[in-house]
Amino acid sequence: MIKIITLTEAGHQLAKELAGVLAAKQACDIYYKPKPFAHTVQQAFVQGHSLIFICATGIVVRTLAPVLQDKLNDPPVLVLDELGQFVIPLLSGHEGGANQFASEVVALLNQLCQAGKQAAQLVQTTAKPYLAPIYTVGMGCERHCPEAELESLLLACLDKAGLSLAQVSAITSIDIKHDEAGLISLAKKLGKPFITFSAAALRQVEHLLDSKSEYIFNTVGVYGVAESAALMQAQLQANDQAELVLIKHKTSKATCAIARAYPLQVSQENSTL
Numbered sequence: 001m002i003k004i005i006t007l008t009e010a011g012h013q014l015a016k017e018l019a020g021v022l023a024a025k026q027a028c029d030i031y032y033k034p035k036p037f038a039h040t041v042q043q044a045f046v047q048g049h050s051l052i053f054i055c056a057t058g059i060v061v062r063t064l065a066p067v068l069q070d071k072l073n074d075p076p077v078l079v080l081d082e083l084g085q086f087v088i089p090l091l092s093g094h095e096g097g098a099n100q101f102a103s104e105v106v107a108l109l110n111q112l113c114q115a116g117k118q119a120a121q122l123v124q125t126t127a128k129p130y131l132a133p134i135y136t137v138g139m140g141c142e143r144h145c146p147e148a149e150l151e152s153l154l155l156a157c158l159d160k161a162g163l164s165l166a167q168v169s170a171i172t173s174i175d176i177k178h179d180e181a182g183l184i185s186l187a188k189k190l191g192k193p194f195i196t197f198s199a200a201a202l203r204q205v206e207h208l209l210d211s212k213s214e215y216i217f218n219t220v221g222v223y224g225v226a227e228s229a230a231l232m233q234a235q236l237q238a239n240d241q242a243e244l245v246l247i248k249h250k251t252s253k254a255t256c257a258i259a260r261a262y263p264l265q266v267s268q269e270n271s272t273l
Helices: 009-022 037-046 057-067 098-112 147-161 181-190 199-208 214-220 225-238
Strands: 002-006 028-032 050-054 077-080 086-091 134-141 168-174 194-197 243-250 254-261
Touching: 002 009, 002 037, 009 028, 009 050, 009 098, 028 037, 037 050, 037 057, 057 077, 057 086, 077 098, 086 098, 098 147, 098 243, 134 147, 134 181, 134 225, 147 181, 147 243, 147 254, 168 181, 168 225, 181 194, 194 199, 194 225, 199 225, 225 243, 225 254
Parallel strands: 002 028, 002 050, 050 077, 134 168, 168 194
Antiparallel strands: 077 086, 134 254, 243 254
């Protein structure tokens, strides 16, 4: 379960908006000015709940310090400012999944983002994010989906993730789409390689998917084409585990997801708390 802890009215409003979209995937509770504060928060942490704090980082550190174990056992902890502009994976970044969790929260906040409001940003302080990341796009679609619809979806997803086309290394899909005209022409138009994978290959990253569709699995042999393909290509290019920067977004005929990985050969093992 996800617990959102907030101490201000502005933070409470953000917590309610965020809980509304998080609840579609996982049970979510809001603790608004909980009393006794330290005991309530520490109990939630010890019980293994994923925690989102909308407050000062110092408060979180001082409150959780007595119950910290190590990055292999502690649950993920995120810290947000009350405007929802910055998301910090504070504890258990890689092993506990806080980095991935933070990426998902950024994507959800940007879905909620109103016109004129600054988009949410991921503030990740572990070693790997200082390296040049590899970004890959995964796409799935109905047969004969128009190129224009695919391009519109891709550009919208890049905008959500705060990325440019120049940062994308490849457009990917499942091998049954190797001859999909819209995907082929889109990749050619954008000057990106179009790469496809077998269902067996894509199942290797099944554990990294944000969502799983039994219908898609029964149809093509994987639980999600866009997320799987993006993750697989990023992982292969970096020779290290990938993560989703943007979970699957879709139109009536197509899906798109964006993954990221950092080259293993120049990285350092991080020591996130």
